[in-house]
Amino acid sequence: MSERSPESGRPRPQVYADLRDEDLIALVQQGQKRAYDEIVRRFKGRLFSFILRMVADPTEAEEIAQDTLIRAYIHADKYREIAKFSTWLFTIATNLVRNQVRKKKRQPYMMTLDPAPVNDDQIPLDPPDPVSDPTRQLEGRELGELIAEATAQVPEKYRVPFLLREVEQLSYEEIQQVTGLKLGTVRSRINRARNRFRANIKPLLKNESLLEELERIEARAESDD
């Protein structure tokens, strides 16, 4: 029995769809490429979403997500079932993200040369007032964009455990394995990140239209499931 994969259009064997992640990687270790396809299908969105919130650049996030999956394939034989496969995979992703962030920090600052405005109308007369009504600034902007901005403002060292917890729902122990931090540090960093994130999203929490949008998204996701 097989169903069609919505992404690739190829038949997706039910036998793979029902397997645990750890069973799939065991099949990959035996050389079954189709099991790897199922891993890609399961994790590409999760990896991309996690990495995007770390690097804030969709192209870069895709590349790192692809590199993560490639490494998982090439080094599949190194995986041992002492940890969950997702923990192992996110450890690879986190290391690649850290390398990328370090590389960026080493690079000199490059100024973007945006094209000059064509019309005078395009030149802003005044810079936006940061203390003006924050709810007005939110009008017309999408929830995803605002959340990405709020997440990006959380310091990187807090953001990694925070996202692993919030997005990936990893346990403290799994986050400890991924990050190499002590358990207490993991917990305190998640708490600190939450407090920072809460401060960043304060204006959003008062915006009725955004809260309605959130409910619509959740309802759509529920109906899709």
Place this chain on the structure above:
Amino acid sequence: MRCGKARTMINLELDGVLPPEQTPHLEEHLARCADCRGYRADLDTGSRMIRATAAEPSDAFEWKLQLKLNQALQEAAGAGTPWQENEPSPWFGWLRSFGLSSAAGLALVLVVTTWILPNALDRTAVDAGSVAGRVSDTPALTRSSADRGDRLSLQPASPVFSFGGNGSAGRVVSGGTFLSGNDSWLKNGPDARRSFSALEAEVQHLRDQLVQSRQENARLMALLDGSGVKYLEGEDALHHE
């Protein structure tokens, strides 16, 4: 219970690791603390927002992954990619650098001999041409020599080039190519070179004509002197005619 401790417990509760025996204490605090209730509600909404706004990769994600995977497997197998070069030896590197510098030097010599020197020669030729152009300033015949058809003309039969009216060589027309200053030859390349060769030949032709005309002039002046007819120079000659 203080709010700080309550908030730590709220975080543990959100992560599903709050010990069950502590739950009543937390609930008791929340029942009388609106700030902590708001704190818990904010964290809960924040988590929902993060999960609801998960992004999806592009449609090209999988085939790009497949391409990269193929390449990575080739590299892992030690095959290397076709565009990868082996590390050159220091000797080879030196030879390559030497070859590059030699080629650059040769190119420079070629540019100098092909473009710059001919241009300098042509400038000399054009200067000579301007001298030839000033032939019109030499004493003109005022007699009826024009009627006899022996008025001297410096215009060649085919107008390969023409000089400015004041004898300067500001404009040279040759074979349809307009040359002005030093830039046109750069643009026209071989055409310009041919034009300069034609220019040189024509300058030589004009020099010969100049010599002949001077000889002819001297002969005619001698004849005039012998016949007693006066001759005029410059503007007077025009008015006389």
